[in-house]
Amino acid sequence: MAHSSLREVAKLAGVSVSTASRALNSRPDVNPKTKARVLEAAKQLGYAPSSLAKGLWSGQTMTIGVVVTTIMNPFYASLVAGIENGLSGEGYSILLNSSYGESEKEFSAIKLLIEHRVDGMILGAVQTHREAADLLTLNSVPFVLLGRNSPNPKADFVAADDIMVGELAVRHLVEKGYDKILFINARQSYSAQLRAEGFLSAVKAHQSRIKKHWIKVVPGKEDVERTLREAARQGLDFNAIFCFNDDIAIEVIRYLKSCKLRIPDDVGVIGVDNLDFSAILSPPLTTIDIHKHEIGIRAAEVLLRRMEDRDCPIQQVILSPKLVERGST
Amino acid sequence: MAHSSLREVAKLAGVSVSTASRALNSRPDVNPKTKARVLEAAKQLGYAPSSLAKGLWSGQTMTIGVVVTTIMNPFYASLVAGIENGLSGEGYSILLNSSYGESEKEFSAIKLLIEHRVDGMILGAVQTHREAADLLTLNSVPFVLLGRNSPNPKADFVAADDIMVGELAVRHLVEKGYDKILFINARQSYSAQLRAEGFLSAVKAHQSRIKKHWIKVVPGKEDVERTLREAARQGLDFNAIFCFNDDIAIEVIRYLKSCKLRIPDDVGVIGVDNLDFSAILSPPLTTIDIHKHEIGIRAAEVLLRRMEDRDCPIQQVILSPKLVERGST
DNA sequence: CTGAAAGCGCTAACAC
């Protein structure tokens, strides 16, 4: 026995489909007795109204598409949880797709979501495929970017203030007396670019108290150790490392420990993201909290606003990061 | 400008809807030139076929509903990622809903998913509401349970061998020379019950080498410290703690450290789940890996099998856990 | 208060 339709409910209740529909939607103009009969029939059949048919009619599916790199990454998991918090209260469900950081997959994910007629989308920032952007506008699907993905996006987005992230890190390290700073940055993302900008401008601002600084880019966290070995070979005598995120910071700490370097005495380490486990490392990791969960919540809010008024002014929310000082600096 | 329909594509290409449909679905019986014209029109309009209409017709939505406690929990995040891995290759998308461990929310999530006409569901184990189960069977929606939720489930499930989890922990602790073992268990879940069973049977099997043992139940990880304080007050002189999961193990370690107890010398600690951060704690946490990601993948496989043959025999996959020995024991 | 009928976008017979 498959899903039962409104027709079957109506038949069982001995009324017409339209009456059944009215009853189930609690319309005022229906005899209480009839209504009761319909409700009873529905319950008996385990009737669940088809969102498909409803959506086809109303043009609303009550689903929101979400594309992130991968939910395995606790950072994105928090983000998605935030989105859910902001959304499920309004009756929306999340249609989840992963891009695994590949622009190609991101494109097909977006396409798929459009086909599913999601009412809106929240897009974790890969460099969005040109074709994807076209599709989005041609179908005029409301969407919000997680993190700005270009210097001057003409779309709604919610992001951390990445320039400030770079600045905060440097300022903190300087205050702690470190004067030879290595920044291990991630590759590619616009976020990374902005953090480098913030890093450099802060270095300049504090130039009297900073002897040396370097920026090294790693493709992934697997490459951290190799990069640090190289740095050693090149004679980089850093006494502090600013890591693009906590994931990288872990690798850094692991390597430094294996070199018998003491943290924070010989080398200070600071990360970004404030992941749950950061607090329980030893030493506990100093990090910059960019409010990942909050970003998700705000993204949901922005999207809802956009959905309700597609012509409202562009919404660009930039959240200020916060330093969380712990034992590693 | 909203979504364009097949009719608009057809009009722009100067053909009928059926021809357009055939062209877009690469049917053999359509003139190559016509097809090209249709494809061009579709591209120009950014046409994306409506899954709603398709689903209404075909009875398939190519979506799978997933209900877990919360994606914030890295354990469930891994699970969901595993599910996605096993599913997205087949063209399915995931409709995600959280239960936050509340039976009430779980019920509405299931109901919502049925309304969305998901082709199948994967359910993280809360004690599934009676009404929910009825709805599931009445609508004959294929589903798979994550973790068995009762002694003798008549449904497909994929779960860790929880009895063995309990046994492995005890055996390992005994081999390491610990002889006074405290088991900090979780509340309510059937999993917890089975682990306790395994724990007790192993204690019995090794009774010559175990002096004392206790089981304490904690409602949540926030209650760990209080529970350990109580234990101390009661004079429990354990020298090893088996924790229901790594999350709890962290709290335990934190507390033990604050008491200046040395791990693993004064007290051994073992957890369950092998979360990513377990390896980087200090000391690194000995844990039991129940293959969370694998569980997700297998659940996807089982569901696909069930969907393709709704009458195939009940599938109950039980994965053997594996001890991961590290510094905490 | 209730029923009949049209239509949302699509596919698959069935004609031509």
Next chain:
DNA sequence: GTGTTAGCGCTTTCAG
């Protein structure tokens, strides 16, 4: 090869 039409499940005018 291509067009016409019915119908998937629902809501909503429009008639009674």
